[in-house]
Amino acid sequence: MHLPTVTLLALAINLIVGIYLYLLYRRKPKDRCFKLWSYSCGFFVLGSALVAMRPYPIPEFFSFFIADCLLLLAPVYVLAGLVQFSRFRYTKRRRQLAFVALAIAITIFLLSYPQPGLLSIMAALAIGLTFCLCAFLLKKSIITEPIFTRTLQAIFVLHALLMFVQAALVLFHWQQLNIHGLPESSIYTLLSHILLTTLTALLLPWLSFLKLERKLTLKSQRDGLTRLANREHFFNQLEYYWQQHPYTPAVFMMIDIDFFKKVNDTFGHAVGDRAIASVAKLLSKQLRSNDIIGRIGGEEFAALLIDIDEHTALQVSQRLCQQVAKQLKSIEDAQVELTISIGMVHVIPSYHDHVTAFKQADEALYASKQAGRNTVTLGKLHSA
Numbered sequence: 001m002h003l004p005t006v007t008l009l010a011l012a013i014n015l016i017v018g019i020y021l022y023l024l025y026r027r028k029p030k031d032r033c034f035k036l037w038s039y040s041c042g043f044f045v046l047g048s049a050l051v052a053m054r055p056y057p058i059p060e061f062f063s064f065f066i067a068d069c070l071l072l073l074a075p076v077y078v079l080a081g082l083v084q085f086s087r088f089r090y091t092k093r094r095r096q097l098a099f100v101a102l103a104i105a106i107t108i109f110l111l112s113y114p115q116p117g118l119l120s121i122m123a124a125l126a127i128g129l130t131f132c133l134c135a136f137l138l139k140k141s142i143i144t145e146p147i148f149t150r151t152l153q154a155i156f157v158l159h160a161l162l163m164f165v166q167a168a169l170v171l172f173h174w175q176q177l178n179i180h181g182l183p184e185s186s187i188y189t190l191l192s193h194i195l196l197t198t199l200t201a202l203l204l205p206w207l208s209f210l211k212l213e214r215k216l217t218l219k220s221q222r223d224g225l226t227r228l229a230n231r232e233h234f235f236n237q238l239e240y241y242w243q244q245h246p247y248t249p250a251v252f253m254m255i256d257i258d259f260f261k262k263v264n265d266t267f268g269h270a271v272g273d274r275a276i277a278s279v280a281k282l283l284s285k286q287l288r289s290n291d292i293i294g295r296i297g298g299e300e301f302a303a304l305l306i307d308i309d310e311h312t313a314l315q316v317s318q319r320l321c322q323q324v325a326k327q328l329k330s331i332e333d334a335q336v337e338l339t340i341s342i343g344m345v346h347v348i349p350s351y352h353d354h355v356t357a358f359k360q361a362d363e364a365l366y367a368s369k370q371a372g373r374n375t376v377t378l379g380k381l382h383s384a
């Protein structure tokens with residue numbers, strides 16, 4: 001294997017990917033990750049170019065110390081770009097810690113650069129640890145595309161292992177290090193390092209595309225006013241539940257705000273909107289996180305309470321009515337006295353189809369309205 005040729009190829013690819021990422025950043029300046037990753041490619045290219053100059057008479061300060069600092073900054077910038085795809089909170093304290101860690105690494109590089117072997121070990125360990133952090137961040141990723149995130153994570157872990165192997169190789173061949181501060185046997189780890197870096201640079205932009213896709217999907221499933229599932233998404237979730245849990249009992253619930261027309265007529269549409277949003281917030285707070293809830297009409301909501309018996313469901317729904325009446329006595333200084341009516345049916349998906357459940361719950365809701373509102377009616381369902 002001719003190392004200079006492979007290095008040149010990797011430099012060219014990273015340069016092209018770096019320019020491509022920078023152009024993406026110029027097109028979408030809000031996606032700062034593209035800028036960070038394009039800088040990362042730039043650092044890798046500059047660092048590798050300086051490393052390639054080691055056999056030539058240029059000061060070791062540049063070909064060793066500066067080169068290894070640049071090579072370390074490459075994964076650090078990858079890491080910084082990954083933060084926005086994870087649930088990791090980048091607090092002020094964590095930022096300070098990151099700067100301290102980077103400053104320590106650079107000081108160690110500075111102290112060890114006259115000793116190329118030692119510098120190789122330190123650089124490999126620092127780069128390896130940074131790749132471990134990248135894999136850790138991806139574990140907390142908001143991207144729900146397991147094949148993609150796991151592939152990228154595997155590349156980071158492999159890269160980290162490779163760097164640790166390289167450090168071990170230098171340590172075990174301390175007496176026979178070449179001009180680069182590396183043993184001859186490390187040529188394969190170096191080659192793999194170059195290939196993995198290039199592969200990472202090619203894969204990273206996908207993260208941003210997947211995030212955009214996720215954002216658009218979420219937007220199309222949510223109701224703009226309440227942030228609950230919209231009608232279509234609610235019924236999709238319902239169908240999915242019917243298929244996945246045929247024998248788990250559940251309660252299908254229809255919820256409607258009472259005399260809402262009067263609220264609009266008396267206080268105006270803006271207060272009406274706030275009232276709908278407040279009821280939605282209270283309902284989702286009162287239900288469990290695995291229950292399904294959506295806004296299926298103007299002032300009408302539907303919910304599926306999962307794995308629950310009739311008696312408990314009655315208690316839950318009565319509590320919902322009480323809490324709305326108790327907590328929503330005013331909206332933005334307007335003395336709005338909100339109440340809700342509920343109609344519900346107890347279902348076992350394999351015995352009852354969801355269209356009939358919806359119809360029966362709606363009839364039960366009508367019965368609650370007829371009974372004077374601010375009340376709950378439990379409808380009866382016949383097996384399909």
Ligand SMILES: Nc1nc2c(ncn2[C@@H]2O[C@H](COP(=O)(O)OP(=O)(O)OP(=O)(O)O)[C@@H](O)[C@H]2O)c(=O)[nH]1
Pocket residue numbers: 256257258259260261262264268269270271272273276297298299369373
């Ligand atoms: N502010 C606001 N009002 C809405 C929205 N969607 C529907 N509405 C209003 O909600 C009202 C619903 O009125 P009705 O269906 O007659 O029912 P109600 O007045 O609540 O009476 P009952 O349901 O019988 O207790 C209508 O006036 C709609 O214009 C919305 O998104 N925002």
